[in-house]
Amino acid sequence: MADAQKPTINDVARLSGVSKKTVSRVINKSPLLNQATREKVESVIADLGYVPNLQARALALRRNFLIGLIHDNPNAQMVLGVQEGILDTIRSTEFALVVRPVDRHSPTLFDDIRRFIEQQRLYGVMLLPPLSERDDLAQLCRDLGCTVVRMGSARLDDDAHLVASNDRQAVSDAVAWLAELGHSRIGFVAGPEGFRSARERELGFHDGLARAGLKPDPAIMTRGTYRFESGRAAGEQLLSAPTPPTAVFSSNDEMAAGVLHAARERGLDVPEDLSIIGFDDTATAAHIWPPLTTVRWPIRAMARTAAAKLIHPSSAASEPSIFLSDLVRRASAITYPPESR
Amino acid sequence: MADAQKPTINDVARLSGVSKKTVSRVINKSPLLNQATREKVESVIADLGYVPNLQARALALRRNFLIGLIHDNPNAQMVLGVQEGILDTIRSTEFALVVRPVDRHSPTLFDDIRRFIEQQRLYGVMLLPPLSERDDLAQLCRDLGCTVVRMGSARLDDDAHLVASNDRQAVSDAVAWLAELGHSRIGFVAGPEGFRSARERELGFHDGLARAGLKPDPAIMTRGTYRFESGRAAGEQLLSAPTPPTAVFSSNDEMAAGVLHAARERGLDVPEDLSIIGFDDTATAAHIWPPLTTVRWPIRAMARTAAAKLIHPSSAASEPSIFLSDLVRRASAITYPPESR
DNA sequence: TTGTAAGCGTTATCAA
DNA sequence: TTGATAACGCTTACAA
Numbered sequence: 001m002a003d004a005q006k007p008t009i010n011d012v013a014r015l016s017g018v019s020k021k022t023v024s025r026v027i028n029k030s031p032l033l034n035q036a037t038r039e040k041v042e043s044v045i046a047d048l049g050y051v052p053n054l055q056a057r058a059l060a061l062r063r064n065f066l067i068g069l070i071h072d073n074p075n076a077q078m079v080l081g082v083q084e085g086i087l088d089t090i091r092s093t094e095f096a097l098v099v100r101p102v103d104r105h106s107p108t109l110f111d112d113i114r115r116f117i118e119q120q121r122l123y124g125v126m127l128l129p130p131l132s133e134r135d136d137l138a139q140l141c142r143d144l145g146c147t148v149v150r151m152g153s154a155r156l157d158d159d160a161h162l163v164a165s166n167d168r169q170a171v172s173d174a175v176a177w178l179a180e181l182g183h184s185r186i187g188f189v190a191g192p193e194g195f196r197s198a199r200e201r202e203l204g205f206h207d208g209l210a211r212a213g214l215k216p217d218p219a220i221m222t223r224g225t226y227r228f229e230s231g232r233a234a235g236e237q238l239l240s241a242p243t244p245p246t247a248v249f250s251s252n253d254e255m256a257a258g259v260l261h262a263a264r265e266r267g268l269d270v271p272e273d274l275s276i277i278g279f280d281d282t283a284t285a286a287h288i289w290p291p292l293t294t295v296r297w298p299i300r301a302m303a304r305t306a307a308a309k310l311i312h313p314s315s316a317a318s319e320p321s322i323f324l325s326d327l328v329r330r331a332s333a334i335t336y337p338p339e340s341r
Numbered sequence: 342m343a344d345a346q347k348p349t350i351n352d353v354a355r356l357s358g359v360s361k362k363t364v365s366r367v368i369n370k371s372p373l374l375n376q377a378t379r380e381k382v383e384s385v386i387a388d389l390g391y392v393p394n395l396q397a398r399a400l401a402l403r404r405n406f407l408i409g410l411i412h413d414n415p416n417a418q419m420v421l422g423v424q425e426g427i428l429d430t431i432r433s434t435e436f437a438l439v440v441r442p443v444d445r446h447s448p449t450l451f452d453d454i455r456r457f458i459e460q461q462r463l464y465g466v467m468l469l470p471p472l473s474e475r476d477d478l479a480q481l482c483r484d485l486g487c488t489v490v491r492m493g494s495a496r497l498d499d500d501a502h503l504v505a506s507n508d509r510q511a512v513s514d515a516v517a518w519l520a521e522l523g524h525s526r527i528g529f530v531a532g533p534e535g536f537r538s539a540r541e542r543e544l545g546f547h548d549g550l551a552r553a554g555l556k557p558d559p560a561i562m563t564r565g566t567y568r569f570e571s572g573r574a575a576g577e578q579l580l581s582a583p584t585p586p587t588a589v590f591s592s593n594d595e596m597a598a599g600v601l602h603a604a605r606e607r608g609l610d611v612p613e614d615l616s617i618i619g620f621d622d623t624a625t626a627a628h629i630w631p632p633l634t635t636v637r638w639p640i641r642a643m644a645r646t647a648a649a650k651l652i653h654p655s656s657a658a659s660e661p662s663i664f665l666s667d668l669v670r671r672a673s674a675i676t677y678p679p680e681s682r
Numbered sequence: 683t684t685g686t687a688a689g690c691g692t693t694a695t696c697a698a
Numbered sequence: 699t700t701g702a703t704a705a706c707g708c709t710t711a712c713a714a
Contacts, residue, residue: 008692019701020692021700022700051459053400053692056693059708060692060705061692061706062693076624077417079421080417096461100428101428120395121395228628254624261628264630282624283625349707362686362709369709374684393708394707397690400706400707401709685712685713688709695703
């Protein structure tokens with residue numbers, strides 16, 4: 001049953017009494033076609049359940065219909081959000097989404113990517129952070145004849161090749177809000193060095209303090225790896241400062257959860273004794289106790305736009321590339337001093 | 342720079358002074374080839390940086406090199422784990438992984454999947470739960486001439502078309518362990534009706550009680566939707582029973598986190614007043630407080646095997662299909678009554 | 683062990 | 699507005 005040879009363009013041509021070129025014109029919606037002819041061919045196509053062979057088209061057109069997603073798993077929800085966003089855009093087209101997780105520490109990273117693009121002859125590629133921050137990787141893809149759109153947290157490239165959130169602004173706003181709540185000792189957990197997102201968030205932190213007229217205090221600022229354990233260590237460090245912070249901004253949710261654990265282990269209550277804000281709005285953020293106030297960025301919408309820039313470079317390339325994030329206010333950050341005490 | 346026409350098999354043939362068929366033989370590692378010829382051709386291939394055109398191969402071979410992953414986002418970490426597992430297997434081959442998230446409640450689900458498979462002419466498809474539990478979908482893929490491997494939590498199909506965890510056994514073990522810890526009032530939060538995984542876990546729960554010589558008590562058993570909020574509601578319900586449970590098994594982590602919130606809102610301490618066990622070992626499980634004891638299934642390994650069954654049906658089809666899960670013991674489940682009280 | 687001719691299913695060229 | 703013919707880059711007969 002599965003092997004009832006799929007009908008080809010020849011079958012359609014024969015059955016509708018036209019040449020295959022005419023059928024091809026119908027498929028490609030050529031404008032110069034007799035309406036009657038078109039309708040006849042279309043009805044045969046429907047009858048037969050004919051679906052054009054994409055591989056053959058790709059061969060003849062000397063171009064492919066594959067979009068590649070290359071990433072080194074920044075976090076599961078983000079990768080999945082991106083996939084959904086890309087699909088939103090390409091679902092009604094002939095394009096397909098091919099994924100390739102890679103290891104950015106692998107010595108063969110370059111070759112892996114080259115091989116992937118060459119072998120599959122990708123039409124376009126989307127790069128996720130932190131890979132997207134590397135100009136050499138973007139250049140590699142271009143040299144391979146493949147359009148690239150990079151997703152990041154700052155202006156990594158020109159509008160045609162970029163979708164980015166404005167992390168600096170978002171963090172600045174979050175910190176300013178903590179200050180409005182009455183906090184004047186605000187701790188900071190930075191992300192790992194070498195990550196552009198980490199740097200942007202760090203800049204945003206300083207911006208926020210400045211807006212509130214506060215001075216940064218190195219005693220309550222530290223750095224983590226974006227992983228849970230590092231957040232816990234960072235929390236311990238900050239909370240054992242001579243004058244500990246009353247609020248902490250963590251550069252991502254996973255570390256924020258770590259800070260929360262550290263506080264708990266010292267017998268502190270969150271948010272009564274310590275307010276915490278994270279970044280990313282991962283699933284965890286809403287499911288920990290107390291629910292985490294955090295910065296959410298519109299990943300899916302960004303990916304939708306990114307895909308549009310890839311497949312309609314002419315019309316979509318100039319669409320806005322910078323997306324605004326917003327602060328999701330949950331229970332982990334409250335006024336200082338707490339009202340109910 | 343990008344448009345330096347890629348070399349073709351003809352270029353290789355010309356430069357190495359052989360026919361294209363011979364080059365083809367080299368590419369396909371045909372055994373009957375003069376060693377010297379092979380080496381010469383290989384060196385030309387290397388010089389040229391020639392990469393065979395997969396689309397052309399696909400056309401000539403009348404088969405494709407695309408594996409599809411169809412899912413309705415059971416949870417982000419699982420989907421990503423599956424993608425990584427599949428890539429582990431296909432990385433060194435010519436296959437690529439094409440993903441297609443779908444909406445299982447969409448009226449066009451059937452057509453969406455058909456269109457995807459027909460259009461991309463997939464070689465094989467992997468189905469994730471809960472979609473994988475539907476025989477009609479698996480049959481659809483087969484009718485379209487595409488091998489299918491289903492991932493599930495029970496024997497949904499024969500070995501050649503299945504990778505499954507043994508949820509029933511895993512839950513039974515978890516519940517038996519709670520009993521060993523001294524709990525005799527063990528509550529249960531079931532997953533949504535219609536989910537095979539939910540049923541298996543439910544059966545496992547009863548098995549576990551039976552093994553411990555305990556009777557199920559409907560007053561401390563309820564059902565959720567696998568979502569956080571439903572877990573919270575379930576927790577409230579169980580904890581307001583005339584004689585509330587001292588431990589709860591939740592059919593997934595997300596609901597377990599909800600039960601935890603419910604307990605907290607009633608002023609209960611976890612695990613001192615209530616032990617909780619979840620299922621899935623999502624990222625959240627390790628990051629909530631207290632860290633959640635949960636069942637972990639070897640998703641990536643399962644996906645690796647699934648991919649092998651797809652691309653090497655002859656050798657891998659008979660590999661074992663049932664994978665064992667294990668209990669990850671963290672702080673959320675302790676003895677009853679608690680020792681330190 | 684190697685080569686020739688034909689074909690896979692589509693589109694481009696150029697006439698009609 | 700349509701159609702014959704030659705690509706596209708590769709593989710499978712079938713010879714040599």
